[in-house]
Amino acid sequence: MDIFKKLVLLMIVLMPVSYASDVILVSDNFADKLVAQTIADELDEFVLVESPWGNFSNDTLNEILNESPEDVVIIGGTVAVPENYTTALENENITVERINGSDRFDTNNLTINRFKDLFxxxxxxxxxxxxxxxxxxxxxxxxxxxxxxxxxxxxxxxxxxxxxxxxxxxxxxxxxxxxxxxxxxxxxxxxxxSMPGNVLKAKIERRMNTIQTTLQALEQNGINISELDTKYGALTDAYDGGNYSYAYALAIQLEDDLKAKQYKTTGNTKVEKTVKVKTNNGKPSDDDSDDDEEIEYENETEEENEDDDEEENNETSE
Structure with missing residues (x-):
């Protein structure tokens, strides 16, 4: 065998081997990601690819194609994970299965039952x-x-x-x-x-940022926010003091108070809706006392309002 043939054989041996993996495609939706990650962890033949919620991304598509899959399982509806992915993948002769229900509850249920042996x-x-x-x-x-x-x-x-x-x-x-x-x-x-401390802390910080932005917008529009600002001060004190459970409850309450203020200033008809938030009465989070209290407050809305995340919560039905 001459030296040229030996070099060719050596190059073939040294070439990296490409293994195909099937793909689970999911949006960055909180609920769908949880169950999708468990499936990907359990099935070695699947890799998890995440797409920005509601957006078709060529980068995401290329990430999928780089895995050379035969099958792609999409978890979530066409609003969360656009149908463009299905079309593009099927054009590459890739089999696509979509698991989606009427809302995130239904999608979670269908996915768990689809892969029930894994759970x-x-x-x-x-x-x-x-x-x-x-x-x-x-x-x-x-x-x-x-x-x-x-x-x-x-x-x-x-x-x-x-x-x-x-x-x-x-x-x-x-x-x-x-x-x-x-x-x-x-x-x-x-x-x-208990919710992991880092998760709870991150939740509070996001809510505080949103609340602060809303307060500033109301003030710029000439709306009196003194009472709300006092409540925000209590929230900040609880957060700075490391009492995250109490701070989280205060943040939820203040968000609804802000909604009530916004609806009131737009002249909508007042319909009282009492919401209860359980707090630990300002006690440190490691206090094991049972004397929790429930804070009641009212929302003033034209009608009972759905959660702000309604569109995302129900994306699997669209």
Missing amino acids: VNKSILIVYANGTNDTYGNITNVTFVLTDGNKTSVSEEVMENISDNITVLEDAAYNYSGLLKRLQNHGFQVSTA
Whole structure:
């Protein structure tokens, strides 16, 4: 064999081997990402690719194509993950499966049932469905189930086939006491866990930034914000003091007070809506006392308002 042939063979041997991987495509939507990440962690043949919510990205498409997949599973509706992806991938002879329900609850349920064998014997972690895009990257090997404090995305019967160990992640944004009681009565071993400190802190900071911007806008329009500004001061004090649970509850309350102020100044008809936020009465977060109080406040709206995230919450139906 001459030297030329030997060099050719050597180059072939040294060429990097490209392995094809199927892809799970999901938007950066909080709820859809949680379940998608678990699937990708469990299935070696799948890689997780994330697309900006509601946008088609050529960079994302190229990232998918670089994996040379035969199959792509899209989790989320066509508003969250545009149909342009389906068209572009099918033009490359890639099989596309989309899992989406009428809302994020339904999508979570359909996805878990689609890959149900992956979730068996994994502890169930129930989280607030209307959360934001916080990272639970340190929480692995669990089945994420969504709740609004009343319903859950997955039925008790389905959860029975996954695990009898359930942890409810505490969140001041909703009252989970009734959910705990119902699950316990069903026979589950139920515990609660505090939201990771870094996650809660990030949530508060984002809300504080939004609140501050809204207060400035109201003031610039000649609206008296003295009462709201005092409440913002209490929120800042709680945050600076490291009492994040209390600060989070105050932030939620203040957001609704701001909405009420905005609706009132636009001349809408007043309809009172009482919302309860559970706080620890300003006590440090490590205080185990049971004398929590519920703060009641009123929203003044033309009609009962849906959550600000309604469009994103329901993106899987569009």
